[in-house]
Amino acid sequence: MGSLFFKTGEKMKSYIKTTASLALAVGVATTSFGATVKIGELQGFTGPIESMIPAMSGGANLAVTEVNASGKYLYGTIEVVQGDSKCIDADAAVAEGERLINDENVMAIMGPNCSGVTGAFVSNVGMPNGVVNISPSATSPALTDIDDNGYFFRTAPSDARQGQVLADIAMSRGQSDMAVTYTNDDYGKGLADAFVTAYEAAGGTVTVISGHENDKADYSADVAALSAGGSATLAVLGYADTGGKGILAASEDTGAFTDYVFADGMMSATTSGAVGDGSWGTMPAPSADLLASWLAVAEAGGVAGAEVFAAESYDAMALIILASQAAGGTDRAAIQAEVMGIANAPGIQCNAGELGECLKYISGGLVVDYVGATGVEFTAVGEGKGSYAEQEIIGGAFSTVASHQ
Secondary structure, eight states: OOEEEEOOOOOOSSSSOOHHHHHHHHHHHHHTTTOEEEEEEEEOSSSTTTTTHHHHHHHHHHHHHHHHHHTOOTTOEEEEEEEEOTTTOHHHHHHHHHIIIIISOOSOEEOOOSHHHHHHHIIIIIHHHTOOEEESSOOOGGGGGOOOTTOEEESSOOHHHHHHHHHHHHHHTTOOEEEEEEESSHHHHHHHHHHHHHHHHTTOEEEEEEEEOSSOSOOHHHHHHHHTTOOSEEEEESOTTTHHHHHHHHHHHHTOOSEEEEOGGGOSHHHHTTSOTTOEEEEEOOOHHHHHHHHHHHHHTTOOTTSTTHHHHHHHHHHHHHHHHHHTSSOHHHHHHHHHHHHSSSSEEEETTOHHHHHHHHHTTOOEEEEETTTOOBOTTSBBOOOEEEEEEETTEEEEEEEEO
């Protein structure tokens, strides 16, 4: 993949630096003039969510562009080096991660996207090498308890939360029964478990539940089994560019279902163009009070900011940069030690579009609280608390109709 250039930022642990520390920072800035530092971007550029990746990569790269343009990052010009995780290919994700770390010498990695390969990367590459990775979109509840030695973070909330939000919305819409299909991997299983548990607890009835494989030539048998329970509504907890797409095509061909419910992996133009108006889904998104400012920043940077995980990708990259500034350079362990402090209160709040100012605060010895595009605030294990957009297909496209905290 090609490389892009951007800048980075950090945060300090005390409000005032000593004169000696300030002198050191000035010295580093001088000696780093003209230097290039690298951050890895490990995303599913090909595979089952590739239609979503342009906006996600655009969000991440926008943060780097903003930082490089500001001139406030002290340790050089940031270059983004890309790697393709293929989303659901653990071997590819591990190999690309090793290349980024060992050959490209990146200081940290933004990504991966999908939950299964994220777990493989953390266990086999990130943690053993002591390299921070911040995923914008790996949402499996199983990742909450992964053994990561403090090197794995995610700006998207866990699907333990999304399952509850989906259930609440479904019941509020009067959808008291439905069939459920999920992609047969860590993401799909974790989300399906969370959703079904919450939905049934609220009084909903799951008529049939089954997993589906990706990249099959024909999904008609899957759809026939799902429709045998008699519900007109189908929840598709899969990927927009592979299995989920096939399920929808088979259902539409046979008229098996008339209404659909989607989660974040399906929130794509591929999906909204395949079914009629009225179906709906959820995706992590900035809260209503942050959304307008993020969309303005994204639009100015040529990024489709309303697309799924674009804002979370911006925040993931921004956190790496700010943590590097706070760490005093590109030392991987030092960056890890700063991420939680940057992400959480207290401190001077920094929003999307303000990375240059945030970097200046940090280099001046001030404590910052990175709010960013999505209202970043990490739990004790380093995952976003998050909010969700409820989107409905209206006029052939997903449109936000409500926000859920």
